[in-house]
Amino acid sequence: MRALTDVRVLDLSRFVAGPFCCQILGDNGADVVKVEKPDGEPARHLPPFVQEESLYFIAYNGSKRGVTINFRSPEGLALLRRLIAKADILIENFRAGTMEKMGLGYESLAPANPGLIMVSISGFGIQGPYTGRPAFDEIIQGMSGLASMTGEGAGPPTLTGTYVADFVTGLYAAIGALLALHLREQTGRGQWVQTNLLDSLVSILNTSVSRYLLTGQAPRRQGNRNPLIAPGNIYQARDGHITIEVLTQDMWEDLARAIGREDLLRDPRFADVVSRQRHAEALDQEVQAWMGTRTTEEIVSSMERHSIPCGPVLDIPALVKDPQFQANQTVVEVEYPPLGRVPVLAPPIRLHNEGSPRRGRPPRLGEHTEEVLADWLGLTGGEVEVLRAAGAF
Numbered sequence: 001m002r003a004l005t006d007v008r009v010l011d012l013s014r015f016v017a018g019p020f021c022c023q024i025l026g027d028n029g030a031d032v033v034k035v036e037k038p039d040g041e042p043a044r045h046l047p048p049f050v051q052e053e054s055l056y057f058i059a060y061n062g063s064k065r066g067v068t069i070n071f072r073s074p075e076g077l078a079l080l081r082r083l084i085a086k087a088d089i090l091i092e093n094f095r096a097g098t099m100e101k102m103g104l105g106y107e108s109l110a111p112a113n114p115g116l117i118m119v120s121i122s123g124f125g126i127q128g129p130y131t132g133r134p135a136f137d138e139i140i141q142g143m144s145g146l147a148s149m150t151g152e153g154a155g156p157p158t159l160t161g162t163y164v165a166d167f168v169t170g171l172y173a174a175i176g177a178l179l180a181l182h183l184r185e186q187t188g189r190g191q192w193v194q195t196n197l198l199d200s201l202v203s204i205l206n207t208s209v210s211r212y213l214l215t216g217q218a219p220r221r222q223g224n225r226n227p228l229i230a231p232g233n234i235y236q237a238r239d240g241h242i243t244i245e246v247l248t249q250d251m252w253e254d255l256a257r258a259i260g261r262e263d264l265l266r267d268p269r270f271a272d273v274v275s276r277q278r279h280a281e282a283l284d285q286e287v288q289a290w291m292g293t294r295t296t297e298e299i300v301s302s303m304e305r306h307s308i309p310c311g312p313v314l315d316i317p318a319l320v321k322d323p324q325f326q327a328n329q330t331v332v333e334v335e336y337p338p339l340g341r342v343p344v345l346a347p348p349i350r351l352h353n354e355g356s357p358r359r360g361r362p363p364r365l366g367e368h369t370e371e372v373l374a375d376w377l378g379l380t381g382g383e384v385e386v387l388r389a390a391g392a393f
Helices: 017-027 053-061 073-086 137-144 165-189 196-201 208-215 249-258 262-266 271-280 282-291 296-305 314-321 325-328 370-377 379-391
Strands: 008-012 031-036 065-068 089-093 115-123 192-196 232-236 241-245 310-312 331-336 340-345
Touching: 008 017, 017 031, 017 053, 017 089, 017 115, 017 165, 031 073, 031 370, 053 340, 065 370, 073 370, 115 165, 115 310, 137 196, 165 192, 165 196, 192 196, 192 379, 232 282, 232 296, 241 296, 249 296, 271 282, 296 310, 314 325, 370 379
Parallel strands: 008 031, 008 089, 031 065, 089 115, 115 192
Antiparallel strands: 232 241, 241 310, 331 340
16 A cells, blocks of 8 residues: 555656656556557657667656557547546646647546546646747746856856756646645545646746845856855865855854864954855855865865765766665666666655555556556457557557
């Protein structure tokens, strides 16, 4: 028994945000059925590849069963409607308005399944001038303001090293589905949950939007420097890089002692949080002078003795060897024919007693079509063959 055992989820989504959301639900026991067109969703054809299998697809589609349906055939569309009528949650991330054009908008589906929770993920939302635009993570990083805040001060706007909008939106979509599921227990009714990449990414921009609206101050690119506190930066050690973040007055005093610079505590430029932030560049030079003569191991050891938040900057090869990474069992292996056992990231949520999330393997294309049609719709083998012959999948 896991938290979402007996919950049926129909996954019509593609690429990252929707599949990531559905994987979270599947990790927690939901019966997630991924619906793909007969030649597969686009992510199956994106690199990186191992033996012609897409790791991009594998990364976001674990803990699911897979079926194929030909949406373009009347028989396929009718079959999809029958599956939706049996679902607790339907998740889609087509462009806004696409489901309505297919005759599968929430208002059309709810009469046949009043308890249905439909989660729609779009780039910009369901209203406004950008509603029908296509959007991917990098587009949203640029339009949300995030890229304008990222990078060196004299350099151009910079994208992050991974998807941000997709993952945040996937998390919000999963939370929205769970909120609607809990509300359904009280009301007996499903509902339409909506989230979009733009709003999701703007929501994590710290105080930037409110600060501008209240004070007129817009954030500027400052490289790796924390824009709100100092010292907070990535510093060069003799053999690598170190990040420290000094948020409180006590931490600052401890840092000054750790680097043998108690004299800095008497410097009016560094007297309090506001002063240190105002003179962050000068303070960084003082800290860097100490850091640059020591190894990362020496720095981390010294910072730990003084309880200063600190950590080495690790690349991926170093990360997977890190003892904390290994102690957390961050990677698990799942069987995925024909690759055999494939290392994937484990669910980061752990439950203390029972029902902890567990990562299952991704489905092969159409692997569970007959199985799901029997489980969800009670179709016999002969009925499945009739649908196959009619071009439903």
